[in-house]
Amino acid sequence: MTKNTFPSFGVLLVDDEAPFLRSLSMMLERRSGINNLHRCEDSRMVMDILKREHIGLVILDLTMPHISGDQLLEQITEQYPEISVIILSGLNQVKTAVDCLHLGAFDYFVKTTEEDRLVEGINRAIQVLELKHENQELSKRVLNNTLENPEVFENIITTDKGMRSVFQYLESIAASQQPLLITGESGVGKELFAKAAHALSKQTGPLITVNVAGLDDNVFSDTLFGHQKGAFTGADRARPGLIEQAAGGTLFLDEIGDLSMASQVKLLRLLQEGDYFPLGSDKPKTLSARVVVATHQNLTDKQANGEFRKDLYYRLRTHHVEIPALRQRQDDIPLLLEHFLNEAANELEKNKPSIPKELLVLLKNYNFPGNVRELRAMAFDAMSLHKSRMLSMNAFKKAIDATSDGAMPTVSSTENTTQNVFNPDEPLPQMSEVSDLLAQEAMRRAEGNQSIACSLIGISQPALSKRLKKMESSGED
Numbered sequence: 070m071t072k073n074t075f076p077s078f079g080v081l082l083v084d085d086e087a088p089f090l091r092s093l094s095m096m097l098e099r100r101s102g103i104n105n106l107h108r109c110e111d112s113r114m115v116m117d118i119l120k121r122e123h124i125g126l127v128i129l130d131l132t133m134p135h136i137s138g139d140q141l142l143e144q145i146t147e148q149y150p151e152i153s154v155i156i157l158s159g160l161n162q163v164k165t166a167v168d169c170l171h172l173g174a175f176d177y178f179v180k181t182t183e184e185d186r187l188v189e190g191i192n193r194a195i196q197v198l199e200l201k202h203e204n205q206e207l208s209k210r211v212l213n214n215t216l217e218n219p220e221v222f223e224n225i226i227t228t229d230k231g232m233r234s235v236f237q238y239l240e241s242i243a244a245s246q247q248p249l250l251i252t253g254e255s256g257v258g259k260e261l262f263a264k265a266a267h268a269l270s271k272q273t274g275p276l277i278t279v280n281v282a283g284l285d286d287n288v289f290s291d292t293l294f295g296h297q298k299g300a301f302t303g304a305d306r307a308r309p310g311l312i313e314q315a316a317g318g319t320l321f322l323d324e325i326g327d328l329s330m331a332s333q334v335k336l337l338r339l340l341q342e343g344d345y346f347p348l349g350s351d352k353p354k355t356l357s358a359r360v361v362v363a364t365h366q367n368l369t370d371k372q373a374n375g376e377f378r379k380d381l382y383y384r385l386r387t388h389h390v391e392i393p394a395l396r397q398r399q400d401d402i403p404l405l406l407e408h409f410l411n412e413a414a415n416e417l418e419k420n421k422p423s424i425p426k427e428l429l430v431l432l433k434n435y436n437f438p439g440n441v442r443e444l445r446a447m448a449f450d451a452m453s454l455h456k457s458r459m460l461s462m463n464a465f466k467k468a469i470d471a472t473s474d475g476a477m478p479t480v481s482s483t484e485n486t487t488q489n490v491f492n493p494d495e496p497l498p499q500m501s502e503v504s505d506l507l508a509q510e511a512m513r514r515a516e517g518n519q520s521i522a523c524s525l526i527g528i529s530q531p532a533l534s535k536r537l538k539k540m541e542s543s544g545e546d
């Protein structure tokens with residue numbers, strides 16, 4: 070089984086008692102999945118180790134021969150302010166604890182502290198440090214407007230600034246083992262982003278994708294956790310679950326908004342405890358994959374309606390990216406169209422056609438409820454019918470007409486529109502004035518193309534042409 074390093078920085082355990090060091094490191098490996106551990110029994114070696122290794126967290130005993138823990142704490146916070154120190158001492162004295170916190174310790178635990186509290190405290194310190202590193206990485210990337218691994222995003226065609234910020238964010242959280250939530254309308258490319266997040270993590274294990282929509286709770290448990298031989302009728306041999314297959318890699322749960330309430334409890338437990346039980350087994354297995362989830366649903370609404378657990382939602386959105394809809398990044402439309410026409414031309418062994426200018430106007434005025442997937446389907450459809458040099462707009466027009474909600478938001482579909490359009494303090498305009506304004510606006514958006522303008526406001530071409538002529542002649546009077 071492949072295993073990745075966690076956390077991305079080293080955790081240094083310092084204590085002069087070797088057996089205690091051994092049992093602490095075993096406990097942290099088992100309970101928190103920490104395997105990037107360094108142990109040191111000789112306090113004189115600590116500063117050398119910090120110089121040599123990439124350490125982010127030091128767990129430090131106080132009473133040690135040669136150099137005491139509080140002296141070391143002072144030196145570390147002065148020379149390495151970015152390193153966090155947790156004191157783990159045999160002394161149960163409030164004053165000592167307060168002094169250490171004043172000296173800059175992140176937390177203070179007594180060696181007899183319950184294991185659960187200690188593990189929680191160490192996990193918390195790791196999370197805070199990870200967030201700090203991620204923030205630093207993010208601001209560095211945003212300020213320099215750089216991408217360290219542009220090749221990872223090669224398949225995501227875009228020129229949009231918002232999308233580029235998402236790339237930068239994904240790079241800055243690449244090393245995190247915390248869950249990642251990807252939201253956005255259907256067809257915006259969430260799966261491509263999950264793949265990119267996996268590639269960026271540089272994990273050695275595979276990316277395993279599961280669509281959890283429609284899985285009943287038993288199937289969900291069996292699919293993810295696997296089962297022991299004899300766990301249920303028909304389980305004639307043990308089968309590993311997908312979590313095990315994703316070991317050292319990424320487990321991508323798509324359509325997470327459709328997960329049943331019973332399965333939500335199981336997923337939450339998995340994320341909180343970091344372990345799970347295959348069906349029919351009482352031996353826990355450790356989760357060693359990063360969990361990435363995606364949904365086109367609005368999870369905030371779902372949890373407000375009681376259809377999605379709040380605790381799971383907060384756990385999942387430790388890292389969150391929202392992929393903008395295609396209509397919010399219209400400059401991507403020409404690029405994507407070109408890309409898909411090339412792809413279709415290659416696949417169908419046809420020459421790549423010229424794109425009529427009006428087609429781009431038509432597409433920029435379309436709402437794209439199905440986002441990039443819809444544009445791709447249109448391009449492939451048009452290419453399959455394509456014969457001459459210039460690409461015909463018919464396939465696109467047909468697809469747009471067939472989508473009832475395809476037009477840009479209409480007056481009746483926008484909330485409070487009458488208040489927005491008409492000032493309540495002023496008299497209402499005449500119907501003919503409104504019609505003229507509408508015709509003008511449609512012509513502006515359609516960049517002068519009457520046929521597109523007609524489809525935008527739902528009138529016939531002769532009617533629009535008549536109105537425009539009338540406006541022209543009344544302007545001349």
Ligand SMILES: Nc1ncnc2c1ncn2[C@@H]1O[C@H](COP(=O)(O)OP(=O)(O)OP(=O)(O)O)[C@@H](O)[C@H]1O
Nearest residue numbers: 224225226254255256257258259260261365441442
């Ligand atoms: N920016 C993009 N560049 C190139 N192809 C894209 C882009 N965005 C989406 N696609 C393509 O559009 C199609 C839909 O993308 P994808 O399946 O990732 O969407 P999704 O957001 O996961 O949708 P759903 O919510 O329905 O699962 C795929 O064929 C994908 O390759």
